[in-house]
Amino acid sequence: MGFFVETLLGGLMAGMLYSLVALGFVLIYKASGVFNFAQGAMVLLAALGMARFAQWIPGWTGIHNPIAANVLAFIGAGLMMFGVAWLIERLVLRHLVNQEGTTLLMATLGISYFLDGMGQTIFGGDIYTIDIGMPKDPILVLESLFEGGILINKEDLYAALLAAVLVTLLSIFFQKTATGRALRAVADDHQAAQSIGIALNRIWVIVWCVAGVVALVAGMIWGSKLGVQFSLTTVALRALPVVILGGLTSVPGAIIGGLIIGVGEKLSEVYLGPYVGGGIEIWFAYVLALLFLLYRPQGLFGEKLLIAYEIRDQ
Numbered sequence: 001m002g003f004f005v006e007t008l009l010g011g012l013m014a015g016m017l018y019s020l021v022a023l024g025f026v027l028i029y030k031a032s033g034v035f036n037f038a039q040g041a042m043v044l045l046a047a048l049g050m051a052r053f054a055q056w057i058p059g060w061t062g063i064h065n066p067i068a069a070n071v072l073a074f075i076g077a078g079l080m081m082f083g084v085a086w087l088i089e090r091l092v093l094r095h096l097v098n099q100e101g102t103t104l105l106m107a108t109l110g111i112s113y114f115l116d117g118m119g120q121t122i123f124g125g126d127i128y129t130i131d132i133g134m135p136k137d138p139i140l141v142l143e144s145l146f147e148g149g150i151l152i153n154k155e156d157l158y159a160a161l162l163a164a165v166l167v168t169l170l171s172i173f174f175q176k177t178a179t180g181r182a183l184r185a186v187a188d189d190h191q192a193a194q195s196i197g198i199a200l201n202r203i204w205v206i207v208w209c210v211a212g213v214v215a216l217v218a219g220m221i222w223g224s225k226l227g228v229q230f231s232l233t234t235v236a237l238r239a240l241p242v243v244i245l246g247g248l249t250s251v252p253g254a255i256i257g258g259l260i261i262g263v264g265e266k267l268s269e270v271y272l273g274p275y276v277g278g279g280i281e282i283w284f285a286y287v288l289a290l291l292f293l294l295y296r297p298q299g300l301f302g303e304k305l306l307i308a309y310e311i312r313d314q
Contacts, residue, residue: 001146002142002146002147005142005146006151006152007267010266011262011264012160012263013159013160014156014160014262014265015259015263016167016258016259017160017258018238018257019163019242019257019259020217020258022239022242022246024214025254026251026254027207028207028208029243029248030207034104034105034108035108037108038115039239042081042215043233043236044115044219044228044230045080045084045115045215045219046077046080047222047223047228048123048228049077049123050077050219050220051073051123053072053073053076054070055128057069057073074220078212078213081212082209085211088111089208092111093107094201129224130223132220134155134159137154139154155225159221159225162217163217170210171255173210183203183206183207186203218235238285241257241261241285242258244289244292244299245260245288245289245300246300247299250300253300253301261285264284264288265280265284266281268281269281
């Protein structure tokens with residue numbers, strides 16, 4: 001039983017990180033109605049900025065305290081992502097208001113390649129590290145309840161808690177603030193939102209800024225765990241099944257979907273992997289997403305799709 005609980009907790013902690021990345025997709029989709037293929041590039045660019053600023057700040061400012069340097073690096077990377085958001089709205093989205101979803105989709109693909117290239121040009125293509133002081137040693141908990149206790153990685157625990165705090169704040173932002181309600185209105189109908197006085201350009205800047213902060217936190221966590229390298233863009237691919245499972249328009253769906261996939265990956269790998277030769281953790285989420293696309297394409301919490309069939313006499 002103790003081993004099962006340990007595996008379950010590991011899945012929940014991984015699921016929170018998946019949820020964090022998936023939130024970036026949901027944010028952009030709720031504001032523009034298009035799937036943002038640039039989210040992985042945003043995670044990479046934010047992580048590169050955080051890592052390189054932390055290296056450069058001691059030379060620029062004479063501050064050699066690691067905590068202070070990381071705080072300033074985080075602020076600098078956050079301002080950089082705000083600038084990127086403003087430029088995306090000013091140079092791209094402003095000219096695509098009320099365009100077809102396919103046009104916006106292709107625009108995000110172009111943004112993705114541009115951000116990848118810009119990140120490599122400005123910050124270099126080496127592998128960098130982000131040290132935000134999260135301990136990496138495992139700890140034993142619940143020794144009184146389970147024989148031998150439950151082994152938990154401190155870094156995974158702190159990362160999951162940080163992700164949970166940000167996810168909670170974003171949920172409150174969407175549900176309780178006027179800006180959050182305006183975002184939902186823009187997602188439903190651009191023209192109707194404009195007709196009631198909602199400034200579409202301002203909303204898009206806000207949502208891309210928020211998505212940039214989400215990408216920064218996700219990049220900081222994953223960069224601390226895996227190192228900052230260009231393979232970080234594939235982290236976004238791990239979140240694709242999450243948004244399919246939870247629903248592209250649902251913030252709670254991103255949270256629940258991430259937890260389900262995180263737990264499902266861990267449990268299936270541990271308990272089913274030995275019977276099929278392992279590797280289930282790699283493809284489990286995508287098979288689950290495929291099943292949802294076949295039988296419930298709107299996801300668990302997405303809006304139901306109404307399809308009308310016109311029957312004509314032959």
